[in-house]
Amino acid sequence: MSIPGTPVAQFTVWDYVVFIVMLLISASIGIYHAVKARGQQSNSQYLLGGRQLTAVPVAMSLTASFMSAVTVIGTPAEVYRYGAIFLIFCFNYVVVTIVSAEIFLPVFYRLNITSTYEYLSMRFNKPARYIGTSFYIIQTVLYTGIVIYAPALALNQVTGLDLWGILVATGLVCTLYCTLGGLKAVVWTDVFQMGIMISGFMAVIIRGVVIQGSFERIWNISYHGGRLNFWDFDPDPLRRHTFWTIMVGGSFMWTAIYGINQSQVQRYIACKNQCEAKLSLYLNMVGLWITAICAVFTGLTMYSNYHQCDPLTMKQVKAPDQLLPYLVMETLHDFPGVPGIFVAAAYSGTLSTVSSSINALAAVTVEDLIKPHTSLSDQKLSWIAKGLSLMFGIICIGMAALSSLMGSVLQASLTIFGVVGGPLLGFFLLGMIFPCANATGAISGLAVGFLLTLWIGIGGQIYPPLPDQTRPLPLSIEGCLVNITELPEPVTGSPWTTINPVSELNSRPAIADTLYSISYLYLSPLGTMVVLIIGFIISLLTGGRKNKVDEKLLIVKRDLLCCFRSAKTNVHSKTEITKENLHGIADSGKDNPTFSDQELNYSEKENHIQSTTRL
Template identity: 60%
Template sequence: MVGTGGPVPTFSVWDYVVFIGIVVGASGIGLFQAIRSRKETSSEEFLLGGRQMTAVPVAMSLTASFMSGITVIGTPAEAYLYGTAFWLFGFSYALMSIVTAELFVPLFYRLRITSAYEYLEMRFSRPIRIIGTSMYIVQTALYTGLVIYAPALALNQITGLDLWGVLVATGAVCIIYCTVGGLKAVIWTDVLQMVVMLVGFVAVIARGAVVQGGLTKIFEDAGEGGRLDTFDFDPDPRKRHTFWTIVIGGSIMWASIYSINQSQVQRYISCRTLGHAKMALYINMVGLWVTVSLAMLSGLTMYSIYKKCDPITNDDVATSDQLLPYMVMDILADYPGIPGLFVAAAYSGTLSTVSSSINALVAVTMEDFIIPLWKNRTEKQVTWLNMGLSVFFGALCIGMAGVASLMGSVLQAALAIFGMISGPLLGLYLLGMFFRTPNSIGSLSGLLIGLALTLWVGIGAQIYPATADKTNPLLLTVIGCNSTMSQNHTTQPPWTTAAPLTTLPSVRPPLADSWYSLSYLYFSVLGVIATMVSGFLISAATGGCKQEKLSPTLFIRKSDLICFGGCRTSEAQHTKEKIIVQGIDNNAFTEFPPEMLSKDREVITKL
């Protein structure tokens, strides 16, 4: 009987057929794009799709990239355990989209960069660019490991397939179409994967509504279980999810992801015009709203079904991240192919994110490390190196999945990683974009101070998890299970996947219940503030950058905020501004071949 605990069925033949068919279809899109663009083998074509992408596919790719398998697996579990406070991220997505579209995208698009971290060298110095790139590589490798691990858990739970076999297969599929297809393959594959993710959620919600007697019953159960108490205006920064931590902390955290993360920036600058780039972000905002709403509804459906028999407490699953796969097999096993569709949804989210990460890692490695040092290169050598790096980073991400398996609840762990590393980086960009005083010494010092603080609090929170009065887990019970262990329990998401409950250290230092209990959503806020304040003060103390001539194109302009429909910047204007910023005699950018510089001089003369 549904919702009463115990073993559930595993995959049928049709489930495997549907799952394999969708994965093969996604890979086929990548291969098709590779064949279609086989005559266009330039590095710009591989990494940026020739800068000819349009708003809708880029928007769907943006949504798919970070609404990954972690969203499919982790967000419904969040609603099941904590209620619908996570829905407030809708406000964060809106604020993030406005800030990114109106401040960051015009700047990056105007500078015609390939790596987001090129800006750090233009504004500050090459060492800062290298440090920023290195931080991105570490962050992305860790995050991608989590993304690979999440659906592997799901497959392991409901198919019995070997966990590490699934991990390796995931990486292999992504490597294939990333290596041969480049960014176009990634974006068009993301479009299919986004559709599959949404269909998977709808199938779960629809069947759950039938089982429970309608959506009204699901909301009634959720209300009785305290899952609809969304708004908590407690200003305590140590409480995990409140209105303030999500709207303020969440907005800055998501801005640090969408504004300066190479995986996202690479998509904006692949658009054919600035108008397309901005529109992609606003369409993506709607996509995020739809995705998180379906994920929340799936979680409420799960609570309605298991309100009297919690699978975690009843030892039916080992971790909260296996809850949704367990429910899928419990309520959909009688419909061959549908469980396969759900697993394909989780798997599709993973493929989209991993492929995006691999492509972005290749881009920053080439632009920030290899091209500036490799002068006598041919286009064919660059193409082969792009492919080789795709294989290398695919293998690295598979290896990081092993580390991810130790980090527990995938949703919080993933967002905490971004807060710890992207927060200080966002502060560095804001220093450079809005103020002329910050110099290289002060900005680098500010970045290191901000990073030290976020790593301190983030690692401390991992070792000394916050207590239940800060995380507020809601009541769960097993009184309706066929065989129960005990009766009423509250459950916290684990920081280790070995047990359903977080085991707190027996001896907790004084900082454990104050500093280390800071909400993970405030890690990015801490990083931004610490980096900007310390960077500005140290820059002022070391003379600022009065002696340096800084191009106006490196700063936010009023025209960036009002340009939308008329943002069709000409290729010649892009070229002019790029040379004004970089300088044709700047040793940091001597990778441009003489014939290109000659052509650019002619363009500027005509202007």
Template identity: 80%
Template sequence: MSTPRTTVAEFTVWDYVVFVIMLLISASIGVYHAIKARGQQSNSQFLLGDRQLRALPVAMSLTASFMSAVTVIGTPAEVYRFGAMFLIFCISYAIVTIVSAEFFLPVFYRLNITSTYEYLNMRFNKLARYIGTIFYITQTVLYTGIVIYAPALALNQVTGLDLWGVLVATGLVCTFYCTLGGLKAVVWTDVFQMGIMISGFLAVIIRGVVIQGSFERIWNISYHGGRLNFWDFDPNPLRRHTFWTIVVGGSFMWTAIYGINQSQVQRYIACKNKFEAKLSLYLNMVGLWITAFCAVFTGLTTYSIYHECDPLTEKKIKASDQLLPYLVMDIMRDYPGVPGLFVAAAYSGTLSTVSSSINALAAVTVEDVIKPYTSLSEQKLAWVTKGLSLMYGVICIGMAALSSLMGSVLQGALSGLAISFLLTMWMGIGGQVYQPLPDQTRPLPLSTAGCFFNITDTPEPVTGSPWTTINQDTEVTSRPVIADTLYSISYLYLSPIGTMLVLILGLIISLLTGGMKNTVDKKLLVTYSDMLCFSYLANKCIRSENTIANEELEGIADTGKVNPTFSDQELNNSEKQNHIVSATHL
């Protein structure tokens, strides 16, 4: 038997080289798109890529934006501590995709808007639009600062990577390519960064399989450790993760992201047509599934290696978000550059999320605050938007610095800010002040019985372990009753609670004030003709009628020759609607 490892490796020159190359490639994509535009970029081109993007890159961008560094580092740690139930989120992703693609997307795409908050002005009034815009800007700036700072802190404490140097560098790189290249640069950089993130996961999984000898052993250890707990149908809302909290709560939470969040909506409405936009969401669903499987199996791999010597219990790390960086530096010490690849993967998540936020913040500011009160040309608005991108990039870096003084993140307050600010913030703060007890969060047992082993030793057969649980310093006697009821409700339920509260109060107030009698423009509502099957029929009908119209105009309808003078995009909105209505009667 070998002596235990008291420390893990630190970054080498090759690790820094890999990390810097990732940053340089990301920046060069912005330079490429800036040169391609050659100073003639309009505001529509800058913010929406002139609405000519294709489904696949947009889908990868949607997935990359969803996968922040918090997800890359946090999800495997979640699986390590609470089990593989996280995989149930794949059901939520499917529900969210269908709802977003079939109900939200058709309306936004039909209205030809840039900011989602323009809809509030059309449907209600300017006040509703400005409230939505202010909430979004506030929420996004706060969240983006945390996204930059949190992974930087975790990686700094484990790898020794300079905290403020990397924090400022990543923030500046994001701001650089967002300001130069606009949405196209953001999307194509996301495509590159998505590949880096998946590569980081695969590097850990492959190395783990080599250490353990097979996938089967990893699965076997995870099974005996209780980590394959996929199904838990306990209806108790105080349970942190169950089938119901994940499927119901998770679906509400992520619908708020994919259905109405500016940074996500802005991507799929930039597609060249509605079919490509819908396809991007469905391809994104597949990307989310792949990401979830990689993250979960990375967590199981981590558990299989440390199942008898938990680094957190042994005080080798200070928090669970340092677990995966610690593992990488531990098992990859003999492979120069690979730890750098993982850090690049984590920061790719940061870059993709931050760049999406910067671009979206600039979009809503221009469309909702500046454009309604000015008569600037598209080129001048593009320069204003670039200036805003630069400004928001600096603000987000500043918020990251401020985050170092803010303490823990309120997971519920931020996610529910836009839908029910006061209630979710109150519950979120209460949940942080009075952490849920272990019998509600139900962390799975960990062990330190095998800490005298080295991970490179020949693994012993799995015969069971004397599990021990991390001590929880929770003073139960000082807790008020509300701490174990309202404050302990699963964070995933904050979004549906806020949503239902807004809907119920909105309907009651509308009934009392006569608002229900107002007529609503049908283009602001989703109809059955917006569904995928009807969209397909409508598309065929439009193409058919365009062909006939062109043949008649050319005077060659009887010859069977076709000269497509008019395109689907040249039909105005009213003509499109007439075609769609006629197609639905087929």
């Protein structure tokens, strides 16, 4: 056990070598795909890999994108302080995968779209598309900057890595391979980075088992410390994490990510057929299970090491997100290069998330804001997309730098990222479920839902829940080698909290202990339901939809498990005419009129082709 005040080990030459090699391999993948596609890379090839990707690499890419550095560093700290109830998310992932694969994927895939927000112009009108795109760009730039900066700060304060040198280096490497190689580079780099991240987790777990003597001892220490709190069925919506908040709230939150978020959807619609796309989501579910189990076991390993001497209480670390880097440097410093593997794992999480964001930001900007207003060739659009990737990469690095100067904005940005997903999910579901929904109702519902969740989210940061609702599980310092007479106040709140909230009881309004204290996971279902209800009512009050909606834009029964009933046909090429017609209809800025006879005849032809290829 370390003594308070004793500096933890710093990075060695071998640790730097491991870290630099990870960056070089990531950059090399992008350069390889750029050279391979030299002179023949179209806009579709750059943004969607020519729609010829297969399930396994896409699945690993989806999982790697989910595993940001917040997951690698923050989840074990969450388990250390609040227990292993986080593992309930594994049930959550089953629901999210089925809904995304069987409901959202068939709609997006058959429309042959590049940006998910193209759907909004097909179903409603152009303003709806621009609103959805704007929401996505703002939240993604803010969140990506924080994803770059927050782990860099945590690792700098524990390992001694130069903050700005590593921040700029990782940002530039990520921007380089995204700009040069496009989606294929992003996907295959994610595959490599996924392996690095799992290796980082396993290094910590294996070392913990060696220190404790067996995994059984880690499990027993965690059990007696109250960390195996899997089955908490308290229905109180004010409780931060219970079975119900995770299953209900978490399902909506992650469906908004896997169902409609451009960063995730862009990967599986790039698969060569719908069956491969669905398979990628189901394989991704297995990847999410592995990720969650590794993160939780890492947290339990950390608790077994510090269950009698908490580094937070002893001021050995300043914040919860520094716990895991501290553990790595303390227990693995005798193994040259192994701490470098962990730091490479943390930054692999950052690279995979940032690369996904940059590629997706370029895609939505080209498809939603540039392509509809120009007649540029596919080759020129490809070059524009590369330029946008470079631009967004630089913007995200700048946002990371700006984050260091905006303490209160960091938490506000994360709050915005959390509250946008629910209303946007409702926005899409309204169009896919209710044929009578019109643009007026949809946009009105989105506005009400977003303002409500934003109000609650910001209110919850200004007036955080009472300590009884967010208090961590007990932590001990009885086994520390040095006693201290004055202990700091217990660390509370999120690992990423950087603001000083108004916590005095006499200054709290009554609403702070009810609506503002609701679990953050319930913001997504609340936003979704408000958009559906308000959007449906206003659509009826404004006359509903006056023209029939094409069936391709709705969720239909035959979408379910369709790839097991038909041969592997490439839907993209067969629906291109319909997509162009839909875009032409949406250009009017009004609700889409009835489809033309030409379009209906094309739909009948497509159905005939599909029926002749059934097994």
